[in-house]
Amino acid sequence: MYTGLRKPFSNCSVSALKAVIRKYTSTALCETDNVIYPPIMDLSRKASIKRKHEEWYEKIKKLNTVEEKLFGINMPRYYGWKSLMLEEGKVPYNSLHHAQYITHTHVVNNGKLPEFYDTVISTEQMDALIETVKRHIENVITFEYCSSLREHKVADQLEEERKKILEDEITKALVYQINRIILATLSSNTPHLFEAEIDFEPRVEAFWFVGGIERPTLSSKATENPDCTKEHASEPINMPVQYYGSPILQLRHLLPLKEILSLTESSNPDLSIPEFKFDPRVLGYRLSHKHATCIPGFWPGDPAEFGLLSYHNLNEVYSDTRNVDDDAITVQAIYASYGWLLSQACYQGFSMGNDLTYPLVSQTVLTNGKFWSFCAYQLNTIMLHLDYPDENCKRNMCWITEPMKLFDTVENGEIQGFNEDVLRKLIRFYMNIPVERTNVNMKPYLGESVKHVADIADPERRSWLETRFKHITSNRPRHFKQPQIYHWQKIYMIDNDTRPLDKKRDPWQFGYNASKRRMDDHLPIYVPKYLRENPKKKKSGRWAKTYYPDA
Numbered sequence: 001m002y003t004g005l006r007k008p009f010s011n012c013s014v015s016a017l018k019a020v021i022r023k024y025t026s027t028a029l030c031e032t033d034n035v036i037y038p039p040i041m042d043l044s045r046k047a048s049i050k051r052k053h054e055e056w057y058e059k060i061k062k063l064n065t066v067e068e069k070l071f072g073i074n075m076p077r078y079y080g081w082k083s084l085m086l087e088e089g090k091v092p093y094n095s096l097h098h099a100q101y102i103t104h105t106h107v108v109n110n111g112k113l114p115e116f117y118d119t120v121i122s123t124e125q126m127d128a129l130i131e132t133v134k135r136h137i138e139n140v141i142t143f144e145y146c147s148s149l150r151e152h153k154v155a156d157q158l159e160e161e162r163k164k165i166l167e168d169e170i171t172k173a174l175v176y177q178i179n180r181i182i183l184a185t186l187s188s189n190t191p192h193l194f195e196a197e198i199d200f201e202p203r204v205e206a207f208w209f210v211g212g213i214e215r216p217t218l219s220s221k222a223t224e225n226p227d228c229t230k231e232h233a234s235e236p237i238n239m240p241v242q243y244y245g246s247p248i249l250q251l252r253h254l255l256p257l258k259e260i261l262s263l264t265e266s267s268n269p270d271l272s273i274p275e276f277k278f279d280p281r282v283l284g285y286r287l288s289h290k291h292a293t294c295i296p297g298f299w300p301g302d303p304a305e306f307g308l309l310s311y312h313n314l315n316e317v318y319s320d321t322r323n324v325d326d327d328a329i330t331v332q333a334i335y336a337s338y339g340w341l342l343s344q345a346c347y348q349g350f351s352m353g354n355d356l357t358y359p360l361v362s363q364t365v366l367t368n369g370k371f372w373s374f375c376a377y378q379l380n381t382i383m384l385h386l387d388y389p390d391e392n393c394k395r396n397m398c399w400i401t402e403p404m405k406l407f408d409t410v411e412n413g414e415i416q417g418f419n420e421d422v423l424r425k426l427i428r429f430y431m432n433i434p435v436e437r438t439n440v441n442m443k444p445y446l447g448e449s450v451k452h453v454a455d456i457a458d459p460e461r462r463s464w465l466e467t468r469f470k471h472i473t474s475n476r477p478r479h480f481k482q483p484q485i486y487h488w489q490k491i492y493m494i495d496n497d498t499r500p501l502d503k504k505r506d507p508w509q510f511g512y513n514a515s516k517r518r519m520d521d522h523l524p525i526y527v528p529k530y531l532r533e534n535p536k537k538k539k540s541g542r543w544a545k546t547y548y549p550d551a
Contacts, residue, residue, distance in 0.1 A: 045232060053387050057353020059551045064447030065455070066300040066347055067469040072551030073207065073292045073351070074472055078517035079482040080289040081240040083207070084280050086335055088245035089316035091328040092284040097274040099331045102210040102241060103338045104384050105377075106271040106395045107330060111402045113376055114260050117428045129427055130420055133185055137423070138415050140177040144170050144369075145410045167315045171369040175248045175311045176200075182430055192433050197252040197304040202297030204245040206339035209352055211386030213239040214277050236277065238385045242290050243339040247297075250310040250340075254303055255434035257361040259378065261397060266359070266380040271395045289482065291472045296343035301452045305347055307362045309429050312336050314368040329366055329373050333400050337364050337377030345382055349445035355383045355392070358440050363429045370407065374425045375400040401425070461547045483507045483514045520548045 041047070060072045074080070084102075100107060121129075150169050179198075187194040215237050281287065296307065317328045341360045350356055356379065364375040381394040404425075408417030443451060453469065456462040485494070485508055492498045507514055524543040532541035 046235075050387050053385075054353070056551065057351070057387075060351050061354050061445055063549050063551065064450045065453050065465075066349065066446065066451065067453045067465060068549040068551075069349065069351055069445075070292070070294055070346060071465070071469055071472065072549045075519045075548065075551045076516070077289075077291075078519050078521060079478060079515065080291040080475075081207075081242075082287050082289050082515070083240040083242040083292075085286055085288050085290070086241065086243040086339075088243075088332065088336060089313065091317060091331045095283050096327040096331050098276040098280060098283060099334045100274055101212075101276040102239075102280075102384070103334055104273060104381060104394075104396050105334050105338065105398050106273055107334075107398045107400065111400075113374060113399050113401060113425065113428075116258075116260055117376075117425075117432070120428050120433075121431045126424060126427065129185065130423055133181060133423060133427075134418070134420065136181045137178055138418060140174065140181070141407060141415055142410060142413055144174050144177070146413055148173065164315065164319065167368065168313060171313055171315060171367065172248050174369045175367065178426075179249055179311070182427065186427070186430055190431065190433070192253055192255075192308075193251075193430060195253060195304075196308055197298075197302075199247075199250045199252065199297045201246055201248065202250055203295050204243075204247060204250075204297050204336075204340055204343065205293045205295045206243045206342040206346075207292035207294055208241050208342060208382060209238045209385040210241055211238045211384060212236045212275075212277050214279060216279050216281075236386065239280075240292070242292065243335055245312075245336055245339055247336070247340075248311040248313055250297055251308040252298070252302075252304040253306055253308050253434045255436050256306040257308065257363070257432060258435045259359045259361060260376065260399075261359070261378060261380075263356075263359060263380055263394060266378070266395050266397060267393045268395075269393065271397075273395060291475050293473050293475065294343040294346040295473060296340055296347065300347055301454055305344065306360070306434065307340055307344060308432075308434065309363045309365065310336065310340060312364060312366045314366050314371065314373075318368050318371070329403060330398075330400055333364050333366055333373065333375040333377070334398055336366075337362050337375060337398065338379065338396065340364075341377065341379035342382055345379065349443045349451075350382060351445075352383060352385060354445050355381055357444055358437060358442075363432065365426065365429065367406075370405060371403040372406055372422050372426075373401055373403050374429065460545070464545075464547045520546065 041051070056076075060069050063069050063072055096107075099105070148170075150166055183193055183196075213236055215234065296305075298305070312332065314329065314332070317332060341362050345356060345360060360379045362377050362379075364377060366373040366375065376399045378397040380396050381392055383392050404422050405417070405419055406422045407415045407419065410416070447455075450456060453462055453465045456465070483506060485506075489506075493502070504510060524546050527541055527544050529535050534540045
């Protein structure tokens, strides 16, 4: 026991050494009476992956600005995430359950809007407004369908495309004119409409992760190796989802709309959500590498950052007659509402690891000029990934009406069968007044004084982040394309080792996975010698500074 101690202390007796050891042992025991041991961690593969993800979420949470948080989501992928692409108007057949599952949305199947809208405006006021507005809207419909000349816009188009272009132009013009008439009529008595910002054909994009999706077959085979058992190869995955939308028109305000349900009521287990865990490519969707972008139609820092109302085109949905009876309108309403609200939530500092602390509400109008559907949507949660399967029991809520005809036909300059109920529902949307939420921190995860890149004091860092953020959101392709494995390489070099003497040239042959290359995995910009601060020092200032967020 004391063999190692006798060598450096050859002149000391064993008893002296025992006394020294006993002395320090007693002192150590006194100092460790209140010791706090670290928690015992679960070392399983699933728990390790969850801890890794939580560390990433915590890093994004600590970032101060909106742009840096959105930048941090892109940091793990240099070439972008391989995402499920959702484009507005392109609705596959029989995809309602899939739309509800990947947005965690419960659809109220009564064909009505919430009862809250019955108290927005009195019956007497509504009748007076209908009498004022109806005549002007009838004149607009007559002009757009009978008198407006648009043949010059389709003169160079193919015959099969002319009808679609004309329908889109009529729908846009009708929406613009109806919005103008209603705003001109109501703005004098409703200040929130006078303060509202209007965006024409804005760019709306949203990115999120959805968990529980079955792993694709090829991916399952790739994970069947000694380090990953077959049990792990069949585990569900987190699938990135990217939505692209372009409303006809949208209105924004400084304040958010009043919530319809509380967060407690949205956690009711009776609010069912159908499961759809299959690979979405079975419905006809596609996957593509894109950078994660969240844009609600404006850049961060705009004071009017909460949505009031948005109009969406239904011509593409109605062009496919099989989809109209299969709730394709509901699918488009869910994606349009969820995507718009999610991007607004990201501008408030929330992200996939930091859930909403208060709900957000949007109002969506879907029309092709003749048929109109009205949707009210409340966003209660954005944490849809695998790391919180049991803790998150909140549901997003969707109320949508059946398609309603604004008019039957336009014959000889006169409208037949004008439906005033459509105007009543539309006016109720405009009369829904946004309210300031007291005792609620609207931006709990943003910095105190620095909430956007424009607030950063350092001009070099501010300019660098602004330039890189705009470049990522532009989604331009990289100068060098992502390395890939060609089909002949997969057959003759991976599946069947028939070319052992071929020289290794591609990155994958050296164990490098280009799809997991990080955003900061590159050489910085070279600074010429005459532009450096200390040109005489060879290695000082050779590379330009980078300001990537720590994520």
